[in-house]
Amino acid sequence: MNLLSKSGSSEQEKSQFFSEIVRTYQERIYWHIRQMVLVHDDANDVLQNTFLKAWKGLDTFRGDAQISTWLYRIATNETLTFLAQKRMRNTLSIDETEDVLFNAMKADSYFDGDEAQKKLQEAILTLPEKQRLVFNMRFYQEMPYEQMSEILETSVGALKASYHHARKKVEDFLKKE
Amino acid sequence: MEKNKFIELENLGNKRPFALPENYFDDFAAQMEKTVAEMSVSEQPQQRIKPWMYGVAASIIGAIFMVQIFISENKKKETLISETYETYVLSQVSENSIIDYYLTSENE
Numbered sequence: 001m002n003l004l005s006k007s008g009s010s011e012q013e014k015s016q017f018f019s020e021i022v023r024t025y026q027e028r029i030y031w032h033i034r035q036m037v038l039v040h041d042d043a044n045d046v047l048q049n050t051f052l053k054a055w056k057g058l059d060t061f062r063g064d065a066q067i068s069t070w071l072y073r074i075a076t077n078e079t080l081t082f083l084a085q086k087r088m089r090n091t092l093s094i095d096e097t098e099d100v101l102f103n104a105m106k107a108d109s110y111f112d113g114d115e116a117q118k119k120l121q122e123a124i125l126t127l128p129e130k131q132r133l134v135f136n137m138r139f140y141q142e143m144p145y146e147q148m149s150e151i152l153e154t155s156v157g158a159l160k161a162s163y164h165h166a167r168k169k170v171e172d173f174l175k176k177e
Numbered sequence: 178m179e180k181n182k183f184i185e186l187e188n189l190g191n192k193r194p195f196a197l198p199e200n201y202f203d204d205f206a207a208q209m210e211k212t213v214a215e216m217s218v219s220e221q222p223q224q225r226i227k228p229w230m231y232g233v234a235a236s237i238i239g240a241i242f243m244v245q246i247f248i249s250e251n252k253k254k255e256t257l258i259s260e261t262y263e264t265y266v267l268s269q270v271s272e273n274s275i276i277d278y279y280l281t282s283e284n285e
Contacts, residue, residue, distance in 0.1 A: 113194025
């Protein structure tokens with residue numbers, strides 16, 4: 001069934017339905033993005049792009065997947081694209097990107113963590129991008145593996161293994177002086 | 178407190194160390210509603226042009242082009258007919274008659 005048949009077909013009904021989607025999911029989607037890009041202004045930009053993509057795709061979205069899964073997928077793609085563009089714009093290697101993100105996070109006026117929290121973020125940044133995504137979704141959002149599996153289109157078993165490895169790496173980093 | 182104690186992930190917990198501007202989500206939702214409303218208005222004129230309208234426009238341009246070709250071809254035919262008629266009339270008049278005609282008109 002087409003999502004719009006639930007929302008109504010007129011422009012006004014569509015806008016109203018979209019507005020409900022934004023108000024319902026914006027917070028969850030924001031934190032999903034922010035945890036990856038770390039800086040508030042960047043998260044705000046990616047969140048805007050995510051909902052603009054969702055608005056443009058609303059006519060064609062079929063209710064096969066849940067709205068939340070659909071939005072998380074768009075947000076994940078937008079976030080990874082944003083990070084790739086940032087790397088390309090500044091011709092950075094992956095290691096340099098970690099440093100740039102970490103320094104930007106420390107300088108961000110909306111970072112309010114202590115030294116231990118800074119070290120945890122530094123540890124998380126050492127993970128490969130996809131593993132970082134898995135770690136954040138499980139550790140911070142406490143998302144069930146089944147939902148993560150739908151969003152990332154990866155098997156539950158692979159996600160469990162990925163989270164286990166990620167957690168081990170983070171713990172090892174934190175144990176370093 | 179021990180200064181060199183290792184940081185344990187369990188002890189840190191999963192509270193995010195990030196803050197937000199005041200009323201961020203209310204402002205964001207309002208801004209999105211505004212952006213989407215503006216996009217709807219700007220998209221409307223484009224939506225009125227349906228794909229079949231491009232076909233109709235192409236057909237009209239084609240028809241105008243064909244009419245122009247038809248008119249110019251007709252003009253060419255008319256010119257050709259009048260030229261052919263003059264040649265025919267002249268061919269029916271003898272050479273002596275033509276000479277007489279010129280001599281008479283010169284004398285006049």
